[in-house]
């Protein structure tokens with residue numbers, strides 16, 4: 556039951572910036588308990604796809620459903636309320652707010668007395684030591700962990716990550732990979748990961764979608780990424 560209720564279904568998305576056709580008939584399903592990896596070279600439309608899922612850019616055509624909820628045309632805050640969470644490229648944490656206040660922003664869609672899940676500090680122990688530091692004083696890797704923890708604060712059904720390894724040191728990339736795998740294994744959250752770092756993506760992928768010029772040109776199970784030649788499709 557949970558699996559179905561937390562499945563994201565995307566169908567026939569068309570997206571334009573002015574006259575440029577950016578997403579062409581994009582459709583896929585992201586299942587709970589699975590990591591869906593979206594790959595493609597710079598500028599193929601990966602970030603635009605994620606923004607479309609969150610309602611940050613208006614769709615020209617297509618539908619987006621989370622379980623029984625039709626998200627098409629809904630405002631971003633409504634999508635967050637039904638369980639979508641987004642970690643944008645570049646993290647976009649609040650640099651002048653403390654780590655704690657950044658985390659509490661992740662609860663903005665919840666009733667006032669909702670508490671942060673204690674588990675966040677098990678996932679990212681470094682945040683516990685830094686709760687009262689300003690977000691802007693954290694390293695890039697710590698900020699990325701903070702952005703993911705903020706997205707997890709409300710207990711989302713769908714976690715969307717845009718290039719979480721960008722500009723991050725290898726040890727923190729490993730930590731982030733471990734957390735993503737652990738969240739997926741629990742089985743109740745669908746994870747959508749846009750990633751240019753092929754090896755990281757391959758290690759985590761249950762499903763892959765490879766994009767070129769706004770279209771999904773290849774897809775399949777993560778274990779077949781290498782055999783299906785996906786590395787060549789996305790290498791520069």
Ligand SMILES: Nc1ncnc2c1ncn2[C@@H]1O[C@H](COP(=O)(O)OP(=O)(O)OP(=O)(O)O)[C@@H](O)[C@H]1O
Nearest residue numbers: 572573577595596597598599600601602603604644
């Ligand atoms: N606000 C915008 N207005 C006009 N064109 C845009 C806008 N944002 C992106 N584009 C263009 O849309 C296309 C897709 O961009 P998008 O950022 O979705 O690609 P991407 O695959 O995420 O690339 P990257 O890996 O560089 O982030 C690119 O050609 C880009 O130049």
